[in-house]
Amino acid sequence: MVRETNKHFKFDWITIILFLLIVGFGYLNILSASHSTDVIDYFDLSEPYGKQLVFILLTFGIIVILLGIDAKFYERFSSVIYIVAMASLVGLFLFGKNVNGATSWYAIGGMTLQPSEFAKAATALAVAKYISDLNTDINRFKDQIRTFAIILIPALLVLLQNDTGSTIVYGAFFFVLYREGLPKYYLVIGISQIVLAICSLKFGPILTSIIAGVLIGAYKYFNRKKITYLQSAAILIAAVLLSFLIKHIYDYRLPEHQKNRITIWLSLEKDPVKLEKMKRTIAYNLHESEKAITSGGFSGKGFMEGTRTTGKFVPEQHTDYIFSTVGEEWGFLGCSLVVILFVLLLLRILHLAELQKSQFSRIYGYSVASIIFIHFFINIGMVMGLIPTIGIPLPMFSYGGSGLWAFTILIFIFIKLDSNRINEW
Structure with missing residues (x-):
């Protein structure tokens, strides 16, 4: 005893x-x-x-x-926790309180609660449950799609609430999937898109397309057996289209405050006086x-x-x-x-x-x-x-109760799960 x-x-x-x-x-x-x-x-x-x-x-x-x-509770009821979390995100569209342009909070008495913070832990449980299922193979395309759907549903709900910051956090699950055997080409595609986006804004889509063409051509030359001419051409076309699309979104579709932040970060304003003024205002x-x-x-x-x-x-x-x-x-x-x-x-x-x-x-x-x-x-x-x-x-x-409690839940669920390993005799 x-x-x-x-x-x-x-x-x-x-x-x-x-x-x-x-x-x-x-x-x-x-x-x-x-x-x-x-x-x-x-x-x-x-x-x-x-x-x-x-x-x-x-x-x-x-x-x-x-x-x-009990530690088994978190695995057994992970799907239920996920569904409840998603329902709380959907409920914001009806009962949410708008704070600083984002409808991400429930007003409860004199305090506010941000369900998107707690949804991260729920998504982590759901992803862990699905991938660890005996019938799931992360190398199978249909299982990859289902896993992406588990992650994208809360991400899109949060994005629709105009909370871009919390949406980006869901990209963290890419590291998890990669650790569990997600094919490496997803990593290459992800990094390439980030680099392509930055270069398109900093140097323009034309120069970026030329650089992409040179790099793809060099890769084809040194890896002739790994990639065909058709594949090389398809990758180049995709890179060119993406470069121009990113520039178009930045110029005409991006909200002004987000555009200004990127302008300041990449120093896209050529006039140093105007750039300094933007930094100060x-x-x-x-x-x-x-x-x-x-x-x-x-x-x-x-x-x-x-x-x-x-x-x-x-x-x-x-x-x-x-x-x-x-x-x-x-x-x-x-x-x-x-x-x-x-x-x-x-x-x-x-x-x-x-x-x-x-x-x-x-x-x-x-x-x-x-x-x-x-x-x-x-x-x-x-x-x-x-x-x-x-x-x-x-x-x-x-500062913030929702953030503190959400990370407490995130961490201490894992500590409880880990206690099963510690307590095994």
Whole structure:
């Protein structure tokens, strides 16, 4: 009886500790970025830091519930969880609240809930369940289509709500599918399209088409047995059409705010004066964020001592731009600590995923790591101006109850699944 009782408490504490460190450090920066007076009431619900503390306390209740549920429940009811999540996304079109142009929230009393955050965990469970099924072969085209459909349904529903940032996150599942044996040509096609899109905007579709033709011709010359002339011609035609299509979408179809973000990121505006003006007006948040990070130097200005942070130079700094608070007040050392914590968490999850005896648990573990990585990579890249501005929070770090709880669910379901491996005798 003692053995049976104790085994339920064997969880991977390294992952749990890393999670708590990220959440705790995130709260300190939210407190610094959102406080407005010298006297701080930590439970002041009119302030973001007060709300976040309540969110964190409720998180511990969620953790207890997740770890208390039998691990088999998550696999057995993954389809039901997925359907409920999709229904919650559809319901937004009828009952959703519009915030900053996106209808992505339910208003519940005095708070809002964003179902797209929770849909990521539901999709991860559904993908893991389908691929791990004995009748599924990821190398079969029909199974690939069905898997893509599981991922694309929530992605399209979120996109229709005008939440492009959350839509991009679903690209994280590509890493999972590749790990499970998805043919390599999908990877080549995906990377090629990204490079083609950037080159078409930066250098124009004509020059991009010429470069594509040269590269395809060179590949054909050195790999004569792998590709025919007809295949080479088909690839070139597709590349040319895609190049002109991307330029057309950018010029005539893309919403103005998204077009401006890409223009600033790729420096497509040839007039340096106009470009600088765009950075100071349209990209004001990014401009101030970069200044805050660079002003922190090596060791930072100190906790709650950041002049740009306390002066509220970066609007809504406690949300998507929370990393700029770290840069100003904790400097290069603090930024490095955040990066190290996230890298350690990702490596730990991937390590545990590879140890799983269940394919379902392994796939779900890779899904967790991939979703966190996409959020982490895009958010920090965005705040530092390395990629276009996209509304994606820093996981467990940025302000927000939905995001914190969704990532808690994502991570602790995996910890519970992993506990089966730990507790096997």
